[in-house]
Amino acid sequence: xxxxxxRAAPGRTRARLLRRALASDIFYSWRRSPVTVIASxxxxxxxxxxxxxxxxxxxxxxxxxxxxxxxxxxPPASESAFTGNYFLMGTDNQGRDVLSTIMYGSRISLFxxxxxxxxxxxxxxxxxxxxxxxxxxxxxxxxxxxxxxxSFPAILIALLIFGVARGVIPPNRQESMAVWVLILAIGxxxxxxxxxxxxGATMVERQKDYVSAAKIMGVHPALIxxxxxxxNVTGPVLVIGTIGLALAxxxxxxLSYLGVGVPPTQPSLxxxxxxxxxxxxxxxxxxxxxxxxxxxxxxxxxxxxxDWLRDALNPKLx
Amino acid sequence: MxxxxxxxxxxxxxxxxxxxxxxxxxxxxxxxxxxxxxxxSFSVRRGETFALVGESGSGKSTIAxxxxxxxxxxxxxxTFDGRxxxxxxxxxxxxxxxxxxxxxxxxxxxxxNPRWRVTDIVAEPLRVFERRQGDRARRAxxxxxxxxxxxxxxxxxxxxxxxxxxxxxRIAIARALAARPDFIVCDEPTSALDVxxxxxxxxxxxxxxxxxxxxxxxxxxxxxxxxxxxxxxxxLYLGRLAEVNDAEALFANPRHPYTRMLLEAVxxxxxxxxxxxxxxxxxxxxxxxxxxxxxxxxxPLANERCRVEVPPLLDGVACHAVHEGRA
Numbered sequence: 001x002x003x004x005x006x007r008a009a010p011g012r013t014r015a016r017l018l019r020r021a022l023a024s025d026i027f028y029s030w031r032r033s034p035v036t037v038i039a040s041x042x043x044x045x046x047x048x049x050x051x052x053x054x055x056x057x058x059x060x061x062x063x064x065x066x067x068x069x070x071x072x073x074x075p076p077a078s079e080s081a082f083t084g085n086y087f088l089m090g091t092d093n094q095g096r097d098v099l100s101t102i103m104y105g106s107r108i109s110l111f112x113x114x115x116x117x118x119x120x121x122x123x124x125x126x127x128x129x130x131x132x133x134x135x136x137x138x139x140x141x142x143x144x145x146x147x148x149x150x151s152f153p154a155i156l157i158a159l160l161i162f163g164v165a166r167g168v169i170p171p172n173r174q175e176s177m178a179v180w181v182l183i184l185a186i187g188x189x190x191x192x193x194x195x196x197x198x199x200g201a202t203m204v205e206r207q208k209d210y211v212s213a214a215k216i217m218g219v220h221p222a223l224i225x226x227x228x229x230x231x232n233v234t235g236p237v238l239v240i241g242t243i244g245l246a247l248a249x250x251x252x253x254x255l256s257y258l259g260v261g262v263p264p265t266q267p268s269l270x271x272x273x274x275x276x277x278x279x280x281x282x283x284x285x286x287x288x289x290x291x292x293x294x295x296x297x298x299x300x301x302x303x304x305x306x307d308w309l310r311d312a313l314n315p316k317l318x
Numbered sequence: 319m320x321x322x323x324x325x326x327x328x329x330x331x332x333x334x335x336x337x338x339x340x341x342x343x344x345x346x347x348x349x350x351x352x353x354x355x356x357x358x359s360f361s362v363r364r365g366e367t368f369a370l371v372g373e374s375g376s377g378k379s380t381i382a383x384x385x386x387x388x389x390x391x392x393x394x395x396x397t398f399d400g401r402x403x404x405x406x407x408x409x410x411x412x413x414x415x416x417x418x419x420x421x422x423x424x425x426x427x428x429x430x431n432p433r434w435r436v437t438d439i440v441a442e443p444l445r446v447f448e449r450r451q452g453d454r455a456r457r458a459x460x461x462x463x464x465x466x467x468x469x470x471x472x473x474x475x476x477x478x479x480x481x482x483x484x485x486x487x488r489i490a491i492a493r494a495l496a497a498r499p500d501f502i503v504c505d506e507p508t509s510a511l512d513v514x515x516x517x518x519x520x521x522x523x524x525x526x527x528x529x530x531x532x533x534x535x536x537x538x539x540x541x542x543x544x545x546x547x548x549x550x551x552x553x554l555y556l557g558r559l560a561e562v563n564d565a566e567a568l569f570a571n572p573r574h575p576y577t578r579m580l581l582e583a584v585x586x587x588x589x590x591x592x593x594x595x596x597x598x599x600x601x602x603x604x605x606x607x608x609x610x611x612x613x614x615x616x617x618p619l620a621n622e623r624c625r626v627e628v629p630p631l632l633d634g635v636a637c638h639a640v641h642e643g644r645a
Contacts, residue, residue: 208429209423210428210430212388212423212429213423213442214442215388216386216420217442218416219442232433
C-alpha cells in the first residue's frame, strides 16, 4: 500500500511512469507484433521527415530563385549533366528535387489529413454524445443525417463541399484558403463513423449507475457527458481516428490528384502524383514513382497501426 | 419537525412498452404499458430503516429510482421533509434538497466511473455541493471518508478495478456520505457481493446510521438481510404493497399469505429435515396482470371476490381473506 504516494519527486515519477509504460499490456502487444513495430518505425520516419522538411531537405523546391530549368528530368541517383548537383530521387520537369518535394508534400498531406481527422472527431464525437445521451428526436435526426451521408462515398461529399466553397470564396483568396477548404471538406465527409461509434458507446455508458449517481447529485448533463461519459468512449475513437487518418490522407491525395485540392504552388503528395503522371509515358517514371510509394507507405503504416490498436484495446481478443 | 422524513402517496409508475407507431397501426395493436408500481403509499421515520422486499419484477428498484428523482412518477406524490419532490424541483431549493439524499447501488463496479481515481469519485458530491471548498480541504475530507468506511487514505490514488467487490461498495458508501446527507436509498447494496462480505458491509451501514442519524430506504430480495437491517418492512408484490409492518411484528406474525409464503421459504438451520411448504408459481407478467388481487393465482385462500376486486391496504395488509377474518 505504500508504493502509491501522491506526491513523489518529479524525476522518480517520470522513471516510474516509463517503467510502468514498458511493463504495460499495450507495450507488450506492440513488441510482440513485428508488423506493428515496422509500421511504427516507417510512420515515425515519414512523420519526422515531413515535420523537419525545412531543415533537412537537400533543396528548397519552392523557391523559384534556386530552381534551374537546366536540371530538369535528371534521373534518380545521378548528378545533373549541366550543374553537377546530385539528386537522389531525380528531378521533375522544372528541375525540382523529387526527394525535397516529397518531404514538403508529405508535410502538407499529413497536415491536411491530421487536421481533417481532428475536425471529424470533434464533430462526430460531439454529435454522437448528444445523440446517444438524449435519444429520441435528437438521436433520430442526427443519425438519419449520418446514415444518408454514409450512403455516399466520402470523396463525393468532399467534392461537393469543395465545389460549394469554390463558389463562396472570392477568386483572389481561393489559393490561400485552399488548404483550409480541403480540411473542412474532408473533415465534414468523415464525421459520421465517429458519431455512430460514440453514440453506441454512449448509449451503453449512460445506463450505468455512475451516471445515475451523478444525476442524483444534480450534475449538469453537459458535465456528465464531458467528465463521465467522454473518458469512457475514447478507446474506440482512438482506433477509428487512426484508421481515419490514413483514409483522410488518401482522400486528400485523391482530391489533389483530381486537381481540386491544394494549388500546385504548395503541392501535396496527390499533386505530385498528378504532375508525375504526365511524364510516365515519356519514360521519366521517378517523378510519379517516389511520391506514390511514399503515399502508400504512409497510408499503409498508419492503417496497420490502427489495426493493431483496435486489437490491443479490445479486451475480447486478449 | 415531524418524525416522518419521507412519505409516498399512491405512487404509480407505468412504462410504455408499445410497439412503434407504424407497427401498431398496421398490426392493429393497442398501446401496451407495464404497470411497474401501483398505488404504493408508505412513510419512513427519521433515523430508521424502511425495507422494501419483493421478488424480481415487483417494482422495488422503480420505487427507489422515483424517490431519488431518476424516474418521474406517473401519478402520486413523494414528500421529503414536508416538501413535495414531484412538483419539479428547481434552482437553489433543488440543490439544498438534493444534497440531503443519496443512493447506493447494487453493482459497485458499475456505480463507480472506471476512468476516475477513487479520490475524484468520493469528492464528486463535494465538488457539486461545496463549491467553495479548497482542494486541500477536499482532499482531507476524502481521506477522512475513506478511513471512515474502513479503507486507507492512500487508496484514493487507485482506480476502482484495483479493489475487491466489498471494497468497491465501501467506496460507493464513502461517496454517498461525502456531502453529509441524512437520507440514503440503498438498492440491493449487498446482493452483488460474496456472502462473507455482505455482513461486513451491512454492519458498516448500521454503524454509520447510528453515528450520523441516517435514514435508509433499503431494497432487497433477501429476507435475512432485511431482518438484520430494517425497522419497518414493506412487502411488494407485482408493484403493489401486500403488507407493511414493523420488522419484528412482520417476522413474528406474517399476515398476508404472500408474506407467509416468503417466510416459509427462508431456509432455517433449526428446521433442517422438516418438510417445507414450497413457493408455488411465479410472479405474473406486469404487462397483463391478473384482475382483482394480483396474488390470487398463487393464493391458497383466494375466493371469488379476490378474482374481481383489488384489495386496499387496510391496517397494513392488502388481503381480502385477512380483512374478512378468514386467515
